[in-house]
């Protein structure tokens with residue numbers, strides 16, 4: 087595309103955008119079980135959008151010149167810390183879970199100040215921790231979880247600790263299986279050794295306290311647990327704020343100090359940044375603040391109740407479908423469904439063909455492949471219909487084998503380190519991926535192939551794919 091020689095009329099611009107959006111997944115309506123968090127409250131969406139837009143031009147770079155942002159951030163942090171077991175913790179508003187995690191890892195690294203630092207991560211910890219380690223020069227030490235409960239095993243975490251460990255991580259809850267790690271035990275390990283412990287509450291931190299109030303036996307996981315030194319909670323997930331909203335909290339201000347970055351060593355203003363971004367729109371913070379005010383505690387309890395009811399019906403319903411089982415015992419509204427009778431990747435395709443977006447999760451280190459569903463308050467209205475279709479889809483999936491056996495055998499033995507980028511690009515069409523055409527409707531064969539290949543090859547192949555996608559002219563998805 088070239089820049090229009092003269093500006094287009096507003097209606098034409100909006101019509102073009104609408105055309106572009108036609109191919110997007112539906113963000114509202116409850117049929118999309120990943121990526122989006124739908125409160126099924128148009129009033130809340132409208133308020134969030136309005137406030138977001140009204141604050142778009144305000145810059146969060148300098149809290150002294152836009153004091154309304156400073157006041158709102160302090161309010162949001164205060165609300166979040168009280169929700170998570172502390173009246174004294176300090177924190178920051180960030181752009182999302184990944185940024186909160188990167189900052190918590192940076193704080194732990196700089197607090198320890200040692201050579202070749204390590205972070206101990208149960209394999210169920212969100213991949214954002216590995217990204218943080220990669221960006222910040224730490225080593226991620228991965229630890230297997232219990233293969234039945236999918237929870238971290240404290241003795242395995244303990245065995246992985248060395249004199250270079252600067253952070254232990256526990257999830258509340260984990261994305262893939264929706265279970266809460268034994269935070270108290272892991273935090274006790276950290277406390278005994280003087281090692282900080284971060285609880286990833288990005289997806290569960292907001293919802294779990296409400297689930298507890300609704301009678302679910304949620305184990306202790308927040309800042310009230312001795313040894314928990316930091317926690318992250320995303321407001322753009324179960325607090326239903328527009329995207330770009332998370333909070334990272336620290337029990338001790340000394341640790342948050344290590345999160346900040348300052349330099350006076352250049353020609354301009356002394357740069358002092360609380361977070362990764364420097365210039366940042368005030369939109370996400372103002373919208374999150376407004377949504378928290380408008381929903382209120384009773385509103386969130388009601389949204390959590392709808393979410394819980396939907397999750398219970400789903401878990402119960404899946405148990406009645408011959409051939410399906412829920413992995414572990416999710417304490418959250420995240421459900422992983424596996425099968426020994428049908429190929430779950432085929433099942434995901436069948437569900438997608440019937441207008442449900444469900445997410446395939448590849449098998450990993452002996453843990454089975456599964457179909458992931460993130461439930462929200464909007465799931466309550468649709469989950470019974472979903473269960474009807476699920477049973478139909480299981481039958482339609484029986485006997486269907488995805489993937490070409492010859493190709494599967496060939497990719498198993500490929501060594502990614504011996505393949506040049508040009509060779510990798512030629513593998514993409516073989517795998518059924520043609521960037522100019524977008525992804526095929528049926529993904530089971532591709533998922534089977536991706537699962538079969540060595541992980542490093544998968545990473546490189548998908549990196550190649552992403553690069554091709556983000557090449558102008560290749561985006562006709």
Ligand SMILES: Cc1ncc(COP(=O)(O)O)c(C=O)c1O
Nearest residue numbers: 182183184212214260261288289
């Ligand atoms: C447990 C957990 N941690 C971290 C993240 C990363 O959050 P974000 O996508 O907002 O960066 C997610 C996202 O789903 C998550 O589920």
